[in-house]
Amino acid sequence: MNKPRPNAGTRANTIRRRPVVLTKRSTTAPTRVAVLGTGSWGTTFAKILADGGADVYMWARRAEAAAAIDREHRNAEYLPGVTLPANLRATSDLKAAITGAAVVFIAVPSQALRDNLTAIKPLLGRDTIVVSLMKGVEKQTGLRMSQVIEQCLEIEPERVAVASGPNLAMEIAKEQPTAAVISSVSLETAQEVALLARNRYFRTFVNTDVIGTEFGGVLKNLIAVAIGIVDGVGYGENTKASIITRGLVEMTDFAVAQGAHAETLSGLAGLGDLIATCQSPLSRNNTAGRLLGQGYSLASVVKQMQQTAEGLASVAPVLEIAAASGVEMPIVQQVKRVIEGTMDPRDIAPHLTTASDEPQSEHGETGEIAPLGTGSVKSGSRLWRRLFGSGR
Ligand SMILES: NC(=O)C1=CN([C@@H]2O[C@H](COP(=O)(O)OP(=O)(O)OC[C@H]3O[C@@H](n4cnc5c(N)ncnc54)[C@H](OP(=O)(O)O)[C@@H]3O)[C@@H](O)[C@H]2O)C=CC1
Numbered sequence: 001m002n003k004p005r006p007n008a009g010t011r012a013n014t015i016r017r018r019p020v021v022l023t024k025r026s027t028t029a030p031t032r033v034a035v036l037g038t039g040s041w042g043t044t045f046a047k048i049l050a051d052g053g054a055d056v057y058m059w060a061r062r063a064e065a066a067a068a069i070d071r072e073h074r075n076a077e078y079l080p081g082v083t084l085p086a087n088l089r090a091t092s093d094l095k096a097a098i099t100g101a102a103v104v105f106i107a108v109p110s111q112a113l114r115d116n117l118t119a120i121k122p123l124l125g126r127d128t129i130v131v132s133l134m135k136g137v138e139k140q141t142g143l144r145m146s147q148v149i150e151q152c153l154e155i156e157p158e159r160v161a162v163a164s165g166p167n168l169a170m171e172i173a174k175e176q177p178t179a180a181v182i183s184s185v186s187l188e189t190a191q192e193v194a195l196l197a198r199n200r201y202f203r204t205f206v207n208t209d210v211i212g213t214e215f216g217g218v219l220k221n222l223i224a225v226a227i228g229i230v231d232g233v234g235y236g237e238n239t240k241a242s243i244i245t246r247g248l249v250e251m252t253d254f255a256v257a258q259g260a261h262a263e264t265l266s267g268l269a270g271l272g273d274l275i276a277t278c279q280s281p282l283s284r285n286n287t288a289g290r291l292l293g294q295g296y297s298l299a300s301v302v303k304q305m306q307q308t309a310e311g312l313a314s315v316a317p318v319l320e321i322a323a324a325s326g327v328e329m330p331i332v333q334q335v336k337r338v339i340e341g342t343m344d345p346r347d348i349a350p351h352l353t354t355a356s357d358e359p360q361s362e363h364g365e366t367g368e369i370a371p372l373g374t375g376s377v378k379s380g381s382r383l384w385r386r387l388f389g390s391g392r
């Protein structure tokens with residue numbers, strides 16, 4: 001990462017804020033939407049939208065991938081055995097996919113987002129809403145996906161939303177019921193997107209905590225890599241439960257220090273997704289961790305992975321932001337060291353690498369019951385004063 005950039009006060013955060021009038025969409029005709037990316041999540045989300053009644057056009061970067069989806073109503077490469085709705089079309093022509101779309105959903109790997117936005121920008125309508133389905137941060141800048149979108153497309157934050165939650169693609173593609181959060185600084189935008197992205201097996205809630213919702217998705221990936229390492233090494237349920245529990249504290253500390261609400265990290269986009277991803281062999285982050293735990297090098301793991309494991313790229317920028325904000329993330333530190341090959345995976349443990357050997361309070365430095373998300377925040381810090389010093 002070249003320049004660590006704290007989340008508060010980035011340019012993308014400070015594009016403020018002429019009032020945006022969101023045009024009400026027609027309620028009679030199906031809403032035209034585009035989904036960019038025909039991997040496992042893009043295809044599954046397109047199915048969610050089509051099954052919810054939207055008129056969906058997917059974009060694939062490879063013409064043969066688009067043609068196969070259009071012709072066979074299947075995406076055998078990413079979702080074997082799943083039949084896609086007949087009203088779901090695909091193209092490799094970006095202009096054809098985006099033109100006329102009221103909402104554009106993006107599901108490409110996080111590190112590829114910026115390049116794709118350059119091509120997307122001239123094709124967007126004045127009111128088009130852009131929704132990130134991604135769960136990574138940009139390695140070079142540390143920016144969240146919604147920030148990259150605002151910055152590159154030069155659009156108001158009110159036209160941007162994110163979707164996150166316990167959403168393992170293959171389970172949803174098989175129509176197993178689940179829920180997710182749609183978040184935007186504009187409640188109206190979040191509601192509009194949530195109404196489109198819901199159907200008999202997919203329930204959407206809304207919030208306006210974009211920072212917490214996005215970081216929930218980013219951070220649970222890192223804890224899922226840790227759990228994979230534990231599995232790979234052969235440790236059992238106590239180790240995993242300890243890491244999941246302490247991992248949630250790290251996630252919450254980090255996100256709150258960036259301006260998130262602690263409750264968001266206890267919700268679907270935090271705890272919910274943490275449970276799903278840490279428990280499931282479907283998780284690519286979990287799988288990558290398991291290979292690391294079995295002793296494979298990062299290069300070998302990347303080679304073996306057929307699909308995107310965002311946690312591998314997010315770990316360094318997250319730790320840089322954590323260091324800049326005074327947040328301790330001992331579990332994520334351990335993941336980084338295993339990825340770098342500087343720690344034996346068998347040494348992974350839920351211990352806290354604090355300077356002192358004194359037993360540490362589970363609930364923060366006072367030893368009193370403190371809200372989740374204050375476990376490792378130092379008592380002199382700005383966050384601590386905000387939580388405890390102001391009498392709140
Ligand atoms: N899978 C899941 O269960 C979930 C994933 N997510 C998030 O969704 C995002 C996408 O993940 P997912 O769909 O699973 O990933 P996949 O690896 O399954 O698919 C990636 C997709 O992006 C395309 N792609 C790869 N590189 C580029 C590029 N440089 N430019 C344009 N398109 C590119 C691939 O095309 P090609 O086939 O040609 O390589 C493919 O269509 C990630 O951020 C992930 O965290 C969120 C929730 C659930």
Ligand SMILES: O=C(CO)COP(=O)(O)O
Pocket residue numbers: 135165166167168169221224273276277282283284285286308309310
């Ligand atoms: O985000 C996900 C589930 O909510 C998918 O997790 P993986 O990217 O680890 O497969």
